[in-house]
Amino acid sequence: MIRIYKGSIKNEVDEVAIQQEISSYLQLDNINFLIGAGCSSNIVDGVEQGIPGMKKLYDDFFTDHDDFSAAGLELKNKFDCNLEKMLEALGAIQVANGIVEIDKEIDKKITLVQTFIREKIIAGLHGKEVLSIYKDFYKKMISESRKAPINIFTTNYDLYNEQALDFLGFPYNNGFTGTYKRKFNPASYKYAYVEDMNLSKEVWERVPNFFNLYKIHGSISWYKDQGDIFEKDYEDIENDETVMIYPTPLKDRTTLMVPYSDLFRNFESSLLKQNSVLITLGYSFADDHINRLILNALAIPTFKLIVFGQSDAIEKLIDLDDKRIIVINSDDKIHYFKNFVDKVMPEQSINTKEMIDMPTVTKIIKAFEEKK
Secondary structure, three states, X not given: OEEEEEOOEEEEEOHHHHHHHHHHHHOOOOEEEEEOHHHHEEEEOOEEEEOOOHHHHHHHHHHXXXXXXXXXXXXXXXXXXXXXXXXXXHHHHHHHOOOOOOOOXXXXXXXXXXXXXXXXXXHOOOOHHHHHHHHHHHHHHOOOOOOOOEEEEEOOOOOHHHHHHHHHXXXXXXXXXXXXXXXXXXXXXXXXXXXXXXXXXXXXXXXXOOEEEEEOOEEEEEEEEXXXXXXOOHXXXXXXHEEEOOOOOOHHHHOXXXXXXXXXXXXXXXXXXXXXXXXXXXXXXXXXXXXXXHHHHHHOOOOXXXXXXXXXXXXXXXXXXXXXXXXXXXXXXXXXHXXXXXXXXXXXOHHHHHHHOHHHHHHHHHHHXXXX
């Protein structure tokens, strides 16, 4: 059975009940998703595919750097075997170095860990099973009646969202404009994409099933040049050029800088709209700067937060006893991204399948031409 908490009230229901509940939310205009690190990793036959989780990253790092130390202390088997926590500690040493030198090589050590994380992300970009889950996620999201854009916020640096949307041919905006040199332009999120540019029309029809993609912690495909943010192939970007928020004591301050300030402003404004719904997937609520914005949205009576997950921080959300906070999990991991997509999201319509199954259409046309 599946556990569903509305406030602190717990009920146990079956998959059908969860499907019906989530389906009703997916029909709303102001629908937002927050996709965390857990969505870009999937276990297949005991082997992790995609981007490794923090425990796996930690183990792999110390396999390569068994004697890694800082401030005279060996760091293996510390920080709950979490590489993010270790990086935060290294950042604290870096800050303290400004007062009294604790570790003169701390900058190099931080760069070593950050480079390791980036390389692992790049190595995990081609998990076929993970990409398939993302494709199904987006296919099941669309409907013939939807006109309002769907907002996808993600803390992930990887490119699985972009790969899935590009493969499916779905229109989306990731905040960059231009073709030859794509530049970050936050104003583009305010643009309305319409189907017909006939200026004689009194009312223009929005492009249906449009997605806004906000990468609120940056991306491996972003780089900075003279203060502006650009996008290009990650293989052409040096590690020190990458625009990514790594976990450090200055993480909160970083979110106040370009481009993160614009991205977080959009996140906040989307949540503060009337009848807004936020569904979180693969997010453990470990980022205080994100949590603050989510909790602030509870000041709006019509806001709803739907959490698929299980962690100590999520337990604290349940303890708030607010019926607008709905937490869903189960012993058989219904809250995992793959299970959410396969078992919770409603099946796509026949018309939608016909619209997006272009490879099959191509095969039919080719077969017809060969018979001519």
